[in-house]
Amino acid sequence: xxxxxxxxPKDVAVEDVPDARIERPTxxxxxxxxxxxxxxxxxxxxxxxxxxxxxxxxxxxxxQVIEVGSAVDKVKVGDWVVLPFNIGCGFCKNCExxxxxxxxxxxxxxxxxxxxxxxxxxxxxxxxxxLRVPWADWNALVLPEDxxxxxxxxxxxxxxxxxxxxxxxxxxxxxxxxxxxxxxGPVGLMAALSAQVKGADQVFxxxxxxDRLALAxxxxxxxxxxxxxxxxxxxxxxxxxxxxxxxxxxxxxxxHDAAGEETPGLTINSLIAAVRPTGRIGVVGVFVPExxxxxxxxxxxxxxxxxxxxxxxxxxxxxxxQANVKQYNRALRNLIHAGKVHxxxxxxxxxxxxxxxxxxxxxxxRLDGWTKVxxxx
Ligand SMILES: [Zn+2]
Ligand SMILES: [Zn+2]
Numbered sequence: 001x002x003x004x005x006x007x008x009p010k011d012v013a014v015e016d017v018p019d020a021r022i023e024r025p026t027x028x029x030x031x032x033x034x035x036x037x038x039x040x041x042x043x044x045x046x047x048x049x050x051x052x053x054x055x056x057x058x059x060x061x062x063x064q065v066i067e068v069g070s071a072v073d074k075v076k077v078g079d080w081v082v083l084p085f086n087i088g089c090g091f092c093k094n095c096e097x098x099x100x101x102x103x104x105x106x107x108x109x110x111x112x113x114x115x116x117x118x119x120x121x122x123x124x125x126x127x128x129x130x131l132r133v134p135w136a137d138w139n140a141l142v143l144p145e146d147x148x149x150x151x152x153x154x155x156x157x158x159x160x161x162x163x164x165x166x167x168x169x170x171x172x173x174x175x176x177x178x179x180x181x182x183x184x185g186p187v188g189l190m191a192a193l194s195a196q197v198k199g200a201d202q203v204f205x206x207x208x209x210x211d212r213l214a215l216a217x218x219x220x221x222x223x224x225x226x227x228x229x230x231x232x233x234x235x236x237x238x239x240x241x242x243x244x245x246x247x248x249x250x251x252x253x254x255x256h257d258a259a260g261e262e263t264p265g266l267t268i269n270s271l272i273a274a275v276r277p278t279g280r281i282g283v284v285g286v287f288v289p290e291x292x293x294x295x296x297x298x299x300x301x302x303x304x305x306x307x308x309x310x311x312x313x314x315x316x317x318x319x320x321x322q323a324n325v326k327q328y329n330r331a332l333r334n335l336i337h338a339g340k341v342h343x344x345x346x347x348x349x350x351x352x353x354x355x356x357x358x359x360x361x362x363x364x365x366r367l368d369g370w371t372k373v374x375x376x377x
Pocket of ligand 1 (some may be wrong): 040059085
């Protein structure tokens with residue numbers, strides 16, 4: 001089969017690799033019809049992880065089931081399915097308690113597994129013609145009859161919509177809250193959308209990329225351009241000096257200031273300043289325990305100066321970690337089916353698999369208008 005393979009920093013290629021296949025009776029085999037390039041793929045692309053050469057990338061996948069193992073009961077050949085980026089077993093302590101992003105079975109010795117991702121187990125990604133889905137009855141969410149027509153919406157259930165939603169859950173967003181989201185990338189935009197579904201009063205989205213801020217405005221949020229003055233000051237001014245009730249971090253450890261300098265703690269410390277006393281902050285941008293190619297000794301260990309004094313003094317709380325996609329994807333699927341949310345509206349490019357290399361390059365270069373890339377293998 002054809003697949004997008006990691007070969008080294010800024011070096012990916014579409015190659016022939018052995019076909020994905022059923023390996024265990026609980027597996028399903030999916031013909032991938034839509035698979036996204038994610039901002040978190042760029043950490044690998046840029047050589048900022050220890051992902052192995054030859055890995056097939058792609059963790060945001062949907063498609064049609066073409067074969068099931070002998071122990072698969074629910075999922076049938078022909079079903080359209082979307083796969084949570086995290087792979088869970090369904091029976092470990094964490095899966096049982098709903099923390100499917102931290103499965104103890106799928107990636108032994110660690111907590112959490114995913115398709116095509118550094119340190120997340122041996123699983124190949126879905127930027128390929130075929131995808132092996134382990135524990136298929138547990139992991140595959142079956143889609144309704146409009147699956148093919150609404151692929152651009154449903155494929156967002158694999159990661160960015162539940163991840164944005166998770167940010168607002170960690171921040172405990174309630175009706176009438178004001179919310180500040182750092183980052184107008186796909187996850188930040190989905191957090192802004194989620195906050196509005198939950199009845200937020202006003203949602204600020206801070207970034208310095210004009211095309212992304214325009215999308216935030218299109219989704220009904222208030223764009224805050226931090227290249228035109230400090231983002232924190234702008235949020236404080238718009239909230240009578242109080243700060244927003246809740247905050248969501250959707251950037252991660254490769255945060256850049258408006259001048260382009262990488263500053264890992266920038267968004268966290270800005271949120272502590274921009275959220276009101278006793279407010280909650282949800283962190284869903286990716287942070288890593290080790291970053292060997294970082295520019296400072298502290299950052300190499302995944303550390304940065306955290307403004308803990310202010311955080312404590314303000315009595316704030318913070319929730320962190322990757323989204324437990326299965327907690328939310330069924331309900332969010334229903335909202336898409338009912339036409340109440342349209343996450344696919346942020347898609348900027350649809351490419352075939354052979355154009356994936358160009359897709360990575362342009363997305364990584366933050367070319368104007370490249371906000372979310374969907375591949376159709
Ligand atoms: Zn992703
Ligand atoms: Zn598990």
